[in-house]
Amino acid sequence: MSYKKPIVYPYIPNSIPAKKEEMLREVGAKSVEELYADIPESIRFKGKLNLPEPLLAEAELVRHIEDLLGKNTSTRERLSFLGAGCWQHYVPAVCDEINSRGEFLTAYAGEPYEDKGRFQALFEYESMMGELLNMDVVNVPNYDGFQAAGTALLMAGRITGRTEVLICGTLGSDKLSKVRDYIHPHLESILLKYSPDSGLIDLNDLKAKISANTAAVFFENPSYLGFVETQAAEIAKIAHQNEALCVVYVDPISLGVLNPPVEYGGDIVCGDIQSLGIHMWFGGGHGGFIATRDDPVFVLEFPSRLFGISSTIVEGEYGFGDVAYERTSFALREEGKEWVGTASALWGITAGVYLALMGPQGMVEIGESIMQRTAYAIQKISEVPGLNVQFNGVHFKEFVIDFSESGQTVASINKKLLVRGIFGGKDLSIEFPDLGQCALYAVTEIHSQSDIDRLVATLKEVVK
């Protein structure tokens, strides 16, 4: 069957031929071609774009896309222990329900009047993150944690007027790549050594490298490799003794059990909100946050939108709007602080829904539960001959398994696990060659005891 030409497109109301003619008459043009009069002939595209024949009927489109997606196997169909900055946490139904609502999904840069809902929801997100972090200032989400880390460091550079940052040596290579690219040419980055036993920052190395040029000491808690940086307070103290700022990257889902960095000396706290009620989306579920104390020296260095609360002319009514908008590149172009654009607002709203659903008790319980499940996995895996768990100390939800003793590569182990329905941990052998054949495993609240037992039994079988 072929469609009657010209085609009336369901997404294009004025593609009705008669309507098009009427509109042309209204504008006094014989053809649409006349409307393009300013575009020189020399640069006009002459042919027809070489694209596949369209699937004009929605039913055909669905079939095509479902065929493509059918080639994927999701973490809902297998048992996955992948993490490394993107985690399979449980996403409550209400989170998806709210972020699917067209009023939020299809709005954009609305004003505080006709889109008050967006302003209030994002103010509430900032506020709930503020409780989680014990800080008074949290931004409307920027793109992702990488971006948040880069901006947090540039902020530290601007605040201190210094030119170097010291970065923990266990940072993941992707994050390091983004951060280094982003802070160039404003700040030099120097990596800190870490203890091969614990992964913790080598404090002697920190003391040797910190100087009057140091804008910030940057570390993660929990670290990329899963352990908790237990010397956090000492690191902050050393930074402060040298008049540098302490910038800490956190996983917000840990903050029911881990103290927020401000309690041990963190000055700027940043991270990613994917763990708070947002699906992994093959890496499309990220949003970044930055938090500081309520000090204009810090606040005026944010490039991001900051939504604040106010009153209106009606007694008892809240109003919302942009705080210190004149900082931004929207207001000042290149004279603003870095740049701001469309980032991850919908994920901010979603993370707010998540925190409201979880409440204080939920956040405590999920943190404790993840730590216990992770500790159980570490304990059971450590008992398997040929396997060693790297880095003693406390872990939050990730840990490193060393397969070197088994004589097999992580790649080979992961292939065997895949055949047995398990997505094994991230291969670290390229990223951290010094560690040998190591892999990063993540355990969350979704992993039951029997899931972990199955992993352990399967690992036992494949390393034999």
Next chain:
Amino acid sequence: MKAVAPKSLPRRFHQASWDEPVIFELSQPGARGVLVPQVEPGIVHEVGEIAATLPEPLHRKIPPALPEMSQVHVLRHYARLSQENLGVDLNIDIGQGTCTMKYSPKVNDQLARSHKLADLHPLQDESTVQGILEVMWRLEQFLKEISGMDRFSLQPGAGSAAIYANMAMVRAYHESRGESDQRDQVITTIFSHPSNAACAKVGGYEIITVYPDSDGYPDLAALQAAISERTAALFITNPEDTGIFNPHIEQFVTAVHDAGGLCVYDQANANGILGIIRARDVGFDLCHFNLHKTFSTPHGCGGPAAGASGVTAALAAFLPKPTVEFDGKKYFLDFDRPQSIGKIRPWYGVAQNILKAYAWIMSLGADGLREVAEIAVLNNNYLLKKMLEVRGVSAPYAKGKRRIEQVRYSWQQLTSETGVHSEEIGYRAADFGTHYWTSHHPYIVTEPMTLEPTESYSQADLDEYVAILKHIADEAYNCPETIHTAPHNSTGHKINQEPYDDPEEWAITWRAYKRKVK
């Protein structure tokens, strides 16, 4: 029965107004919204209380003071807030020019919510993610064809991130040729998006901004005066945010190339030129698309969006890594790109929006994309004609010329004659169920308004929007107080702006508000 009178414009509207408390005020001690799976006794028996083993400064003793709510109350609160929001699904969303607020097909949202996308981990074995890699690869082929470029990266999270990526590639290119110290300036135009200037500044460049000539066209002489051996690149939009197409764009590109600079095309405004011109054919070295604008993916209250950076073969080595490749049998990620600028964001891009953009192109094909462009331009010129009949408004520059997909209007005459400002017109427009935005700063066009009708709106929709603005303009001349005190039928009322710029008063979180209120 009595006949109901026919509808007239503007419509009688009242937005939902739930007088909703701030969420902390809804807290009910002890209430729970979701429960966490209990840790099995077998685990507890083995490991005990792990959190208690944390050293003192690391262990949180006081739970975060989050609201405590039953599930239905969380749902209801946010459902009510959502009703206090508009968006493309509800309003004639043409008042946010430069942003291409077109319809985002529901079917694409539904498809993207499949667990076979939502619950994919980016580090899964490539054999388990062939479907999404194929979508990414195929979308790259489409964008190559639409722009004429040789390669694309879908990694940037949105348009500004793509501009940033393009800036980083410009920098890497000049570094690779040993010219980065010499080439320390970026040229842009005042009607190109602010992020072109701002991203280049973050990259360490000095910014030179070219202003238009008296006809509103970017000034070729001013560009030539700005170009030198210090020029790293030109970052330019075309059509500019005025909707005016720069007919001298080839001369611009040539002039910059002759000086050894690169030319970067901000294609945020591509909606009116799909299938009409291609970046490569004009001579550009790099370009970017906003998948959430031109290619229909929803704007999500300000993201997640998606950007795509395109380059010629000469710059392909610098693209963010990994790229998505196809060897004839399988799709795979290529990390082995030593000259790459590295990561622009975690992983490979906003996969759900990449899928939606792919599906949208598949639903239209080449003829459909051309139809999108032509109707977007037709709608815009129709709207222009109707708007110029409204008292107090003008379309500065390029008198008598056609515009591409949007127009930057000025209410200067209305402001001079009535004292009503463009911003206030926006407050009043909310009373009729529409979003309205002034324009990007600085207001080179005074009292500005930028309307972009896209292809998604009917003649009746456009007529309704014009009727609203005409009604407001009439009010400005006859009863300006109605506008000065607006909005009246919106969710909220005139906001006290003073706290926002006063460090003693501003409150960016509820805890700060509680501390600062007297």
